[in-house]
Amino acid sequence: MTSDTLDRRFCVAPMMEWTDRHCRAFHRTLSKGALLYTEMVTADALIHGDRNRLIGFDPSEHPVAIQIGGSDPRKLAEAAKxxxxxxxxxxxxxxxxxSDRVQSGRFGACLMREPELVAECVSAMQAATH
Structure with a gap:
Protein backbone atom coordinates (compact mmCIF):
# COMPACT_ATOMS: atom_id res chain seq x y z
CA MET A 1 0.00 0.00 0.00
CA THR A 2 1.48 3.32 -1.03
CA SER A 3 0.95 6.61 0.75
CA ASP A 4 -1.16 7.71 -2.26
CA THR A 5 -3.71 4.98 -1.48
CA LEU A 6 -3.88 5.39 2.30
CA ASP A 7 -7.26 6.51 3.56
CA ARG A 8 -6.62 9.29 6.07
CA ARG A 9 -10.25 10.03 7.01
CA PHE A 10 -9.76 8.20 10.31
CA CYS A 11 -6.32 8.08 11.94
CA VAL A 12 -5.02 7.19 15.37
CA ALA A 13 -2.30 9.76 16.02
CA PRO A 14 1.16 8.98 17.39
CA MET A 15 1.08 9.07 21.19
CA MET A 16 4.15 8.48 23.33
CA GLU A 17 3.87 5.51 25.66
CA TRP A 18 0.52 4.62 24.12
CA THR A 19 0.47 3.68 20.43
CA ASP A 20 2.83 0.73 20.72
CA ARG A 21 2.30 -2.47 18.76
CA HIS A 22 -0.14 -3.86 21.35
CA CYS A 23 -2.30 -0.75 21.26
CA ARG A 24 -2.23 -0.75 17.45
CA ALA A 25 -3.32 -4.40 17.37
CA PHE A 26 -6.26 -3.49 19.62
CA HIS A 27 -7.13 -0.46 17.49
CA ARG A 28 -7.02 -2.63 14.38
CA THR A 29 -9.76 -4.84 15.84
CA LEU A 30 -11.91 -1.70 16.19
CA SER A 31 -11.36 -0.47 12.63
CA LYS A 32 -9.94 -2.25 9.62
CA GLY A 33 -9.36 0.95 7.67
CA ALA A 34 -7.97 3.41 10.20
CA LEU A 35 -4.45 4.63 9.57
CA LEU A 36 -2.51 3.75 12.70
CA TYR A 37 0.67 5.52 13.77
CA THR A 38 3.58 4.32 15.84
CA GLU A 39 4.81 6.23 18.81
CA MET A 40 7.30 8.89 17.74
CA VAL A 41 10.74 7.30 17.33
CA THR A 42 13.88 9.42 17.05
CA ALA A 43 16.12 9.03 14.03
CA ASP A 44 19.05 8.21 16.33
CA ALA A 45 17.06 5.43 18.01
CA LEU A 46 16.20 3.92 14.63
CA ILE A 47 19.79 4.08 13.46
CA HIS A 48 21.42 2.75 16.64
CA GLY A 49 18.68 0.94 18.57
CA ASP A 50 16.92 -2.41 18.54
CA ARG A 51 14.82 -1.89 15.43
CA ASN A 52 12.58 -4.91 15.89
CA ARG A 53 11.66 -3.76 19.39
CA LEU A 54 11.28 -0.11 18.39
CA ILE A 55 9.40 -0.36 15.11
CA GLY A 56 8.53 -3.99 14.52
CA PHE A 57 4.89 -4.65 13.73
CA ASP A 58 2.59 -7.43 12.65
CA PRO A 59 1.27 -7.31 9.06
CA SER A 60 -2.28 -7.28 10.48
CA GLU A 61 -1.62 -3.72 11.71
CA HIS A 62 -1.61 -2.33 8.15
CA PRO A 63 -2.22 0.37 7.21
CA VAL A 64 0.41 1.66 9.61
CA ALA A 65 2.56 4.81 9.54
CA ILE A 66 5.69 5.69 11.48
CA GLN A 67 6.47 9.05 13.02
CA ILE A 68 10.15 10.00 13.18
CA GLY A 69 11.67 12.77 15.29
CA GLY A 70 14.86 14.57 14.41
CA SER A 71 16.36 17.57 12.66
CA ASP A 72 19.45 16.19 10.91
CA PRO A 73 18.56 15.57 7.24
CA ARG A 74 21.21 12.85 6.86
CA LYS A 75 20.01 10.90 9.89
CA LEU A 76 16.37 11.37 8.94
CA ALA A 77 17.10 10.01 5.46
CA GLU A 78 18.71 6.93 6.99
CA ALA A 79 15.79 6.48 9.40
CA ALA A 80 13.31 6.85 6.53
CA LYS A 81 15.14 4.16 4.54
CA SER A 99 6.69 18.99 24.75
CA ASP A 100 9.78 20.61 26.25
CA ARG A 101 11.58 17.27 26.22
CA VAL A 102 11.05 16.82 22.49
CA GLN A 103 11.96 20.39 21.69
CA SER A 104 15.18 20.15 23.69
CA GLY A 105 16.24 17.59 21.06
CA ARG A 106 15.51 20.19 18.34
CA PHE A 107 12.48 18.48 16.89
CA GLY A 108 8.75 18.70 17.28
CA ALA A 109 6.95 22.05 17.19
CA CYS A 110 10.16 24.08 17.48
CA LEU A 111 11.03 23.03 13.91
CA MET A 112 8.21 25.24 12.67
CA ARG A 113 10.56 28.18 13.36
CA GLU A 114 12.99 26.70 10.83
CA PRO A 115 11.00 26.03 7.65
CA GLU A 116 14.14 25.78 5.50
CA LEU A 117 15.47 23.02 7.74
CA VAL A 118 12.13 21.20 7.61
CA ALA A 119 12.26 21.39 3.80
CA GLU A 120 15.80 19.95 3.82
CA CYS A 121 14.73 17.16 6.14
CA VAL A 122 11.68 16.22 4.08
CA SER A 123 13.68 16.35 0.83
CA ALA A 124 16.35 14.08 2.28
CA MET A 125 13.71 11.65 3.55
CA GLN A 126 11.94 11.60 0.18
CA ALA A 127 15.19 10.99 -1.68
CA ALA A 128 15.93 7.95 0.52
CA THR A 129 12.52 6.30 -0.02
CA HIS A 130 10.05 5.46 -2.73
Whole structure:
Protein backbone atom coordinates (compact mmCIF):
# COMPACT_ATOMS: atom_id res chain seq x y z
CA MET A 1 0.00 0.00 0.00
CA THR A 2 1.48 3.32 -1.03
CA SER A 3 0.95 6.61 0.75
CA ASP A 4 -1.16 7.71 -2.26
CA THR A 5 -3.71 4.98 -1.48
CA LEU A 6 -3.88 5.39 2.30
CA ASP A 7 -7.26 6.51 3.56
CA ARG A 8 -6.62 9.29 6.07
CA ARG A 9 -10.25 10.03 7.01
CA PHE A 10 -9.76 8.20 10.31
CA CYS A 11 -6.32 8.08 11.94
CA VAL A 12 -5.02 7.19 15.37
CA ALA A 13 -2.30 9.76 16.02
CA PRO A 14 1.16 8.98 17.39
CA MET A 15 1.08 9.07 21.19
CA MET A 16 4.15 8.48 23.33
CA GLU A 17 3.87 5.51 25.66
CA TRP A 18 0.52 4.62 24.12
CA THR A 19 0.47 3.68 20.43
CA ASP A 20 2.83 0.73 20.72
CA ARG A 21 2.30 -2.47 18.76
CA HIS A 22 -0.14 -3.86 21.35
CA CYS A 23 -2.30 -0.75 21.26
CA ARG A 24 -2.23 -0.75 17.45
CA ALA A 25 -3.32 -4.40 17.37
CA PHE A 26 -6.26 -3.49 19.62
CA HIS A 27 -7.13 -0.46 17.49
CA ARG A 28 -7.02 -2.63 14.38
CA THR A 29 -9.76 -4.84 15.84
CA LEU A 30 -11.91 -1.70 16.19
CA SER A 31 -11.36 -0.47 12.63
CA LYS A 32 -9.94 -2.25 9.62
CA GLY A 33 -9.36 0.95 7.67
CA ALA A 34 -7.97 3.41 10.20
CA LEU A 35 -4.45 4.63 9.57
CA LEU A 36 -2.51 3.75 12.70
CA TYR A 37 0.67 5.52 13.77
CA THR A 38 3.58 4.32 15.84
CA GLU A 39 4.81 6.23 18.81
CA MET A 40 7.30 8.89 17.74
CA VAL A 41 10.74 7.30 17.33
CA THR A 42 13.88 9.42 17.05
CA ALA A 43 16.12 9.03 14.03
CA ASP A 44 19.05 8.21 16.33
CA ALA A 45 17.06 5.43 18.01
CA LEU A 46 16.20 3.92 14.63
CA ILE A 47 19.79 4.08 13.46
CA HIS A 48 21.42 2.75 16.64
CA GLY A 49 18.68 0.94 18.57
CA ASP A 50 16.92 -2.41 18.54
CA ARG A 51 14.82 -1.89 15.43
CA ASN A 52 12.58 -4.91 15.89
CA ARG A 53 11.66 -3.76 19.39
CA LEU A 54 11.28 -0.11 18.39
CA ILE A 55 9.40 -0.36 15.11
CA GLY A 56 8.53 -3.99 14.52
CA PHE A 57 4.89 -4.65 13.73
CA ASP A 58 2.59 -7.43 12.65
CA PRO A 59 1.27 -7.31 9.06
CA SER A 60 -2.28 -7.28 10.48
CA GLU A 61 -1.62 -3.72 11.71
CA HIS A 62 -1.61 -2.33 8.15
CA PRO A 63 -2.22 0.37 7.21
CA VAL A 64 0.41 1.66 9.61
CA ALA A 65 2.56 4.81 9.54
CA ILE A 66 5.69 5.69 11.48
CA GLN A 67 6.47 9.05 13.02
CA ILE A 68 10.15 10.00 13.18
CA GLY A 69 11.67 12.77 15.29
CA GLY A 70 14.86 14.57 14.41
CA SER A 71 16.36 17.57 12.66
CA ASP A 72 19.45 16.19 10.91
CA PRO A 73 18.56 15.57 7.24
CA ARG A 74 21.21 12.85 6.86
CA LYS A 75 20.01 10.90 9.89
CA LEU A 76 16.37 11.37 8.94
CA ALA A 77 17.10 10.01 5.46
CA GLU A 78 18.71 6.93 6.99
CA ALA A 79 15.79 6.48 9.40
CA ALA A 80 13.31 6.85 6.53
CA LYS A 81 15.14 4.16 4.54
CA UNK A 82 15.08 1.83 7.55
CA UNK A 83 11.35 2.50 8.00
CA UNK A 84 10.63 1.87 4.32
CA UNK A 85 12.56 -1.40 4.49
CA UNK A 86 10.37 -2.41 7.46
CA UNK A 87 7.26 -1.90 5.30
CA UNK A 88 5.63 1.22 6.68
CA UNK A 89 2.99 2.74 4.40
CA UNK A 90 3.81 6.29 5.42
CA UNK A 91 6.65 8.12 7.12
CA UNK A 92 5.75 11.22 9.13
CA UNK A 93 8.20 13.85 10.42
CA UNK A 94 7.33 15.17 13.89
CA UNK A 95 6.99 18.93 13.58
CA UNK A 96 4.07 19.33 15.95
CA UNK A 97 4.87 17.98 19.40
CA UNK A 98 5.00 20.87 21.88
CA SER A 99 6.69 18.99 24.75
CA ASP A 100 9.78 20.61 26.25
CA ARG A 101 11.58 17.27 26.22
CA VAL A 102 11.05 16.82 22.49
CA GLN A 103 11.96 20.39 21.69
CA SER A 104 15.18 20.15 23.69
CA GLY A 105 16.24 17.59 21.06
CA ARG A 106 15.51 20.19 18.34
CA PHE A 107 12.48 18.48 16.89
CA GLY A 108 8.75 18.70 17.28
CA ALA A 109 6.95 22.05 17.19
CA CYS A 110 10.16 24.08 17.48
CA LEU A 111 11.03 23.03 13.91
CA MET A 112 8.21 25.24 12.67
CA ARG A 113 10.56 28.18 13.36
CA GLU A 114 12.99 26.70 10.83
CA PRO A 115 11.00 26.03 7.65
CA GLU A 116 14.14 25.78 5.50
CA LEU A 117 15.47 23.02 7.74
CA VAL A 118 12.13 21.20 7.61
CA ALA A 119 12.26 21.39 3.80
CA GLU A 120 15.80 19.95 3.82
CA CYS A 121 14.73 17.16 6.14
CA VAL A 122 11.68 16.22 4.08
CA SER A 123 13.68 16.35 0.83
CA ALA A 124 16.35 14.08 2.28
CA MET A 125 13.71 11.65 3.55
CA GLN A 126 11.94 11.60 0.18
CA ALA A 127 15.19 10.99 -1.68
CA ALA A 128 15.93 7.95 0.52
CA THR A 129 12.52 6.30 -0.02
CA HIS A 130 10.05 5.46 -2.73
Missing amino acids: ISTDFGYGEINLNVGCP
